[in-house]
Amino acid sequence: MGRLIRSALMMLLLMTVITGVAYPLVTTGLAQVLFPSQANGSLIQKDGKPIGSTLIGQAFVDPKYFWGRPSATAPQPNNGESSGGSNQGPTNPALTDAVKQRIDALRAADPGNTAPVPVDLVTASGSGLDPEISPAAAAYQVPRVARARGLSESQVQAMVAMATQGRQFGMLGEPRVNVLKLNLALDGH
Template sequence: MKTLLRPALTLFAALSVLTGLLYPLAVTGAGQALFPRQAAGSLVERDGKLVGSALIGQNFSSPRYFWGRPSATAPTANNATASSGSNLGPLNPALSDAVKGRIAALRAADPGNTAPVPADLVTASASGLDPHITPAAARYQAARVARERGLPLDAVNGLIEASTEGRDWRLFGEPRVNVLELNLALDQRR
């Protein structure tokens, strides 16, 4: 028994150090060396002040700003410590009620807008933290934001176009707009 136990414990200890300590340190070090901004959380600063992260959705509620995807995190929206989806299936009445309520809120904020509401403005992402919306969702809100800020609609649409990110490596994902960065670009326009 002793001859079997000693090698097993030695292997257990060696693998614990290797996979529990050395490997995480090596990956963290490589990440910080090769991708320092991303490894630090892709933090966004303006005028020396931290305003958010480009990786985590922000909660904008003023009609002067573009709104992001709804967040299913609890107890507050965009809570990075509670990342999760709503886990409501497509036939769940609670999901249907939530979507109807979100559509009503969008219609109330912009009563003249009769265009179909893009799905990403009324459904939460799987993580509940998505910082992006589709270009269609941004264009849907453009008239409201332009009116609230007293800007020409063409200028707001130009900011949307300039803020639209393409597919990763022209292959993966879909075009998207980072809501925080778009709203910061709006604030610079005044």
């Protein structure tokens, strides 16, 4: 019996070292060598300081910036510690009210814009952290941003076009615009 216990403890120790120490060190080391940006959170630096990540949305409210998708995280928007959707279905009156309020806010920020509001500007993603919007959502905001920055709409549209990423591998997903990258490009203009 003692021999079996000793063998079991040795196996436990060996597997703990392999799966709890060696494997994480090897995978972390490989990730740092092969994919350093992604392994460190895909951070965006400005003046040597991290200001955000390409993977987590930020709440922009100034009219001179493009606005991302609404976030359903609590206690503040885009809170990575409480990622998740609102779990409100299409027949839930709370969702309907929230969407109406978001449409009203978009219309108030740009009263002359009579175009249909793209759905991704008024509904949160499943994670509540989506950093990207559709090209249609960006195009909807071009007049407001151009006016607030004193730029022509064609200049802002060109910046949106440069910031638009296509489908991954040419076939996966939909074209998208990273809001933080686009706003930083506008600030650098």
